[in-house]
Amino acid sequence: SDLSTSSSKTDSSTKDLVAQAVMPDSSSNFCQIDKDEPVGATCDVTFKEINEINRQIRSDLLALVHSDFFKYFKLDLYKQCPFWNDNDGYCVNRACAVDVVEEWDTLPAYWQPEVLGGLDNESFGGENIASDECAFLDQLCEGQKNGALSKPDVNYCDLEDFSNEKSVLVDLTANPERFTGYGGMQSTQIWSSIYKENCFSSEQAGTCLAKNAFYRLISGLHASIGTHLSNDHLNTETGAWEPNLELFMARVGNFPDRVANIYFNYAVIAKALWKIRPYLSHLDFCNAYHEDVKSMINSVITRLNSKIFNEDLLFKDQVTSTLKDDFRMRFKNVTKIMDCVHCDRCRLWGKVQTTGYATSLKILFEFDSEDEEGKQNVVDKLTKYELIALFNTFDRLSKSVEAITNFEKMYDSTVNSMAGKLASFLKSNNFFKLIKSSVISSTEKEEPLTRTSIDSATSSEKTQDGISQENEFKDLKFMPKKVVNNVTKTGIRQAWDTELNNVSEALRFIFRSYWDLPRNIIKFMLLKVNRMWNRFVGVPEYLQEADQDPTVYQLNIQ
Numbered sequence: 014s015d016l017s018t019s020s021s022k023t024d025s026s027t028k029d030l031v032a033q034a035v036m037p038d039s040s041s042n043f044c045q046i047d048k049d050e051p052v053g054a055t056c057d058v059t060f061k062e063i064n065e066i067n068r069q070i071r072s073d074l075l076a077l078v079h080s081d082f083f084k085y086f087k088l089d090l091y092k093q094c095p096f097w098n099d100n101d102g103y104c105v106n107r108a109c110a111v112d113v114v115e116e117w118d119t120l121p122a123y124w125q126p127e128v129l130g131g132l133d134n135e136s137f138g139g140e141n142i143a144s145d146e147c148a149f150l151d152q153l154c155e156g157q158k159n160g161a162l163s164k165p166d167v168n169y170c171d172l173e174d175f176s177n178e179k180s181v182l183v184d185l186t187a188n189p190e191r192f193t194g195y196g197g198m199q200s201t202q203i204w205s206s207i208y209k210e211n212c213f214s215s216e217q218a219g220t221c222l223a224k225n226a227f228y229r230l231i232s233g234l235h236a237s238i239g240t241h242l243s244n245d246h247l248n249t250e251t252g253a254w255e256p257n258l259e260l261f262m263a264r265v266g267n268f269p270d271r272v273a274n275i276y277f278n279y280a281v282i283a284k285a286l287w288k289i290r291p292y293l294s295h296l297d298f299c300n301a302y303h304e305d306v307k308s309m310i311n312s313v314i315t316r317l318n319s320k321i322f323n324e325d326l327l328f329k330d331q332v333t334s335t336l337k338d339d340f341r342m343r344f345k346n347v348t349k350i351m352d353c354v355h356c357d358r359c360r361l362w363g364k365v366q367t368t369g370y371a372t373s374l375k376i377l378f379e380f381d382s383e384d385e386e387g388k389q390n391v392v393d394k395l396t397k398y399e400l401i402a403l404f405n406t407f408d409r410l411s412k413s414v415e416a417i418t419n420f421e422k423m424y425d426s427t428v429n430s431m432a433g434k435l436a437s438f439l440k441s442n443n444f445f446k447l448i449k450s451s452v453i454s455s456t457e458k459e460e461p462l463t464r465t466s467i468d469s470a471t472s473s474e475k476t477q478d479g480i481s482q483e484n485e486f487k488d489l490k491f492m493p494k495k496v497v498n499n500v501t502k503t504g505i506r507q508a509w510d511t512e513l514n515n516v517s518e519a520l521r522f523i524f525r526s527y528w529d530l531p532r533n534i535i536k537f538m539l540l541k542v543n544r545m546w547n548r549f550v551g552v553p554e555y556l557q558e559a560d561q562d563p564t565v566y567q568l569n570i571q
């Protein structure tokens with residue numbers, strides 16, 4: 014997929030649709046979500062409460078994931094897709110690339126190869142651990158070395174990825190999750206395989222709940238990615254990275270369930286973080302960063318609470334261990350499907366986030382509430398990459414929630430300005446006055462515009478254009494209402510006036526066309542002469558096109 018093509022396609026298709034996409038029934042009902050409602054049956058927290066929690070923790074969380082400990086992640090960018098033979102696809106856009114860390118000297122001490130034993134985890138453990146300044150890192154990887162993590166397997170992701178020799182270290186802050194242009198058949202295949210993992214075979218009690226939770230997790234991840242690529246989107250006209258409201262509405266905002274699933278995922282990860290809080294004291298960060306990192310973690314986690322998500326409603330009592338195993342295995346497959354993603358940047362963030370979710374599921378469902386020692390054990394055996402993924406995934410969701418709040422502001426101001434523009438347009442333009450007079454009854458004519466009148470006028474406008482938006486974007490849910498035929502008949506007199514106006518407007522249009530004809534002919538001739546001259550003096554074809562359409566030039570040079 015080509016960045017410029019897909020981007021310009023998106024720009025043009027969404028631009029025309031924005032009027033329909035962002036025209037709501039009520040501007041306060043952004044995404045058609047009641048913010049005072051709970052996020053889901055398993056969450057005792059409302060959308061509004063999550064917005065407030067997020068507002069409080071946002072800056073601390075951001076500082077945490079920018080800290081030297083949490084900003085690095087390790088993955089194998091060249092791992093073969095284990096599910097199908099399609100390793101040939103490449104995303105060649107610059108935006109798809111990942112800048113790996115090559116200048117090791119610039120890294121903090123505990124990321125240096127001599128301290129980490131080449132980062133392959135082989136040298137972790139043994140007697141040296143206690144004396145190592147970075148005992149925490151060794152401690153986290155100890156379980157892996159001892160094989161304790163795989164017997165029994167309580168992991169929802171493949172931990173081997175991090176010990177793979179071919180894995181590279183990546184600075185996440187230098188590779189932001191944003192629009193890459195990755196799309197088409199390749200990404201569709203990935204998403205559809207991910208959703209297919211939700212096909213639990215079991216019919217036992219609780220399967221439906223498990224399926225529902227699985228679906229919400231995946232859909233929330235998908236929607237969060239959609240929010241990021243819309244929030245950090247390349248404007249091909251200016252070259253700037255900026256939020257794109259139309260794209261957000263088309264991908265996420267028009268689907269209340271997708272927005273709700275982002276909040277659901279926020280609640281899931283927040284609860285996992287809340288659960289490990291009492292056991293974090295064992296973690297030992299490097300001296301230089303120890304206190305800072307710990308206080309940053311604390312300031313985020315202390316603002317979370319237990320009622321944000323009730324995992325017991327999901328699995329406890331209703332689900333046998335076979336179903337839980339099935340759930341774990343299927344989620345592990347999702348993390349493995351990330352190796353089939355052709356765009357490196359997307360693969361990187363896909364790996365980080367699926368590992369983050371996998372870690373939170375491990376904490377939520379493998380923590381035995383009666384067994385304090387067991388809980389401490391689970392936390393002690395988390396690898397550093399699981400911990401890094403967990404906090405970075407929480408940051409992604411936190412950023413999504415923040416972006417949704419900003420999109421809501423953009424949406425409201427777009428709607429307000431559209432309503433204002435439409436109102437003045439209707440006032441000044443005769444053609445629309447005619448429509449207005451046929452839609453609004455004679456008694457309402459001089460009253461200020463109401464929401465209904467604006468909607469009706471827009472719908473009429475749409476019908477006049479003859480464009481069937483429903484066919485183009487079946488997904489959109491904020492379509493203006495269908496034209497309601499509420500013409501008030503006020504007798505033959507009004508019909509006569511309307512007809513007379515129609516005829517006079519038509520005559521005026523014909524007259525104006527004749528009037529403009531000579532000017533249009535001259536313009537056309539000048540254009541032709543200009544083209545012939547350019548060809549004569551040897552100006553390349555693409556520059557001539559760019560001359561007429563600046564976007565063409567921009568696309569060609571990319």
Ligand SMILES: Cc1cc2nc3c(=O)[nH]c(=O)nc-3n(C[C@H](O)[C@H](O)[C@H](O)COP(=O)(O)OP(=O)(O)OC[C@H]3O[C@@H](n4cnc5c(N)ncnc54)[C@H](O)[C@@H]3O)c2cc1C
Nearest residue numbers: 191192193194195196200201203232235236242271359363
């Ligand atoms: C792991 C992964 C990471 C990616 N990361 C990036 C990235 O960082 N930057 C980037 O620009 N692109 C990224 N992409 C690509 C991006 O997700 C889209 O696939 C791409 O933009 C094409 O979008 P689309 O509109 O064709 O529909 P897609 O997003 O591909 O969706 C396919 C279909 O799934 C359904 N659907 C869409 N969203 C949801 C949802 N939330 N819940 C339920 N159903 C849904 C719709 O019916 C839709 O038609 C990534 C893709 C994958 C698989």
